[in-house]
Amino acid sequence: DARVTQTPRHKVTEMGQEVTMRCQPILGHNTVFWYRQTMMQGLELLAYFRNRAPLDDSGMPKDRFSAEMPDATLATLKIQPSEPRDSAVYFCASGLALTGVSGANVLTFGAGSRLTVL
């Protein structure tokens, strides 16, 4: 079964430390999304890429978050410096955006990275 791989699965860190989360999308998928999930807000879109180009990162706090796709097999989400309010589960998802009139993204999610910032 093709799947999205996320690392680390769990991360506990102290406030002010840098956190990097990594994602390996499904081979052949051309979109990658980063979501953050909390009990209060549910799934919030942080950033997304199409063919490795960033399309929308309006959901990210720009002063501390950054998202990149150095190549087609790796997406990263970095938080520097981390704060307790960043504690959440971060999901990466990849999909295949169809061209032409049907532009739906049907996404496959990874298992998530659970971040705790003390």
Add this chain to the structure above:
Amino acid sequence: QKEVEQDPGPLSVPEGAIVSLNCTYSNSAFQYFMWYRQYSRKGPELLMYTYSSGNKEDGRFTAQVDKSSKYISLFIRDSQPSDSATYLCAMSARGGATNKLIFGTGTLLAVQP
């Protein structure tokens, strides 16, 4: 106001009951409607996907879209304890760079044996 609203529940039903899960939305540009199921400590997985208005059936699951009311539903017939999970609706607009997927907050469903 959020673009997609969903009652968080929790919703508790006995085994065999018919379950109705719903979402409302405000963005009339949404054309693609999906339901994801998320088990505890797992990532969401796609359950059903519909385009525009109408119904779609897959086994015990039926998805309905009413674009005139900006309202979508997921029905689960003969619910089973294994259906216990959080159900998230998701939507996207048609085509281009606007096709980012927006999720509801999810409804927690518990099916009691």
